[in-house]
Amino acid sequence: MGVIGLGMGRGHARGYHSHPQADLVAICDMDVGRLQEVQSELDVPRIYTDAEKMFCAEELDGVSIAVPNKYHAPLTIAALKHGLHVLCEKPMAMTVKEAERMNAAATKASRSLMINFSFRFTEAAYALKQQVDAGVVGDIYFGRSVWHRRRGIPRFGGWFGIKELSGGGALIDLGVHRLDLALWLMGYPEPVTVTGSTYDRIAQPLAKKERKQFDVEDLACGLVKFANGATLILEAS
Known part of the structure; x- marks a missing residue:
């Protein structure tokens, strides 16, 4: 395995390093000091x-x-063209359009492309999904999914707050996690209107x-109505 980007990617590298079925052989970053630090920590060849x-x-x-969002599509597509499976940060x-190009590249290469919506894999989310699939909670016709980050803006002054690099603020950073969980638990109903x-x-x-x-925004809120009559409220700040 290889890792590109050693901000969030440092966690990926540590995960591969510690996993008995993975072999971390290369890391990539524009910051040489960071590269050398992670190489020393994890003994990366x-x-x-x-x-x-x-x-x-x-x-x-x-x-x-795990790089700034602007580079997710080009690096993912390049990796897929080289025949690699890709785990891309959210x-x-x-x-x-970029997402569609990424999916098309994965299909053409017959390789897996996964987005790191890590909250799906928490014990709580997994247990709730089992209950939903078993019909225990009944028909989900309304959902409210919220993430208020009380620790403030991440890396204030860095690329998270620069739209050219991030694409957006709280919604694209935090809200995507909550939206993913909600749609997954609701069974991916077809959206009809979004405001x-x-x-x-x-x-x-x-x-x-x-x-x-x-x-970028520091607060986003939205209302999604679905073809099956369900409604979802989303908040991120």
């Missing part, structure tokens, strides 16, 4: 600052991609005060 060079030089089975992409609002009234004054770039 080889390091790269160029993903394409890693794809060409290594005989990888799969790769984790959100999948910046746009629907929503976004705000930046807390982060913008703080960004100006601290002279940091921040051009």
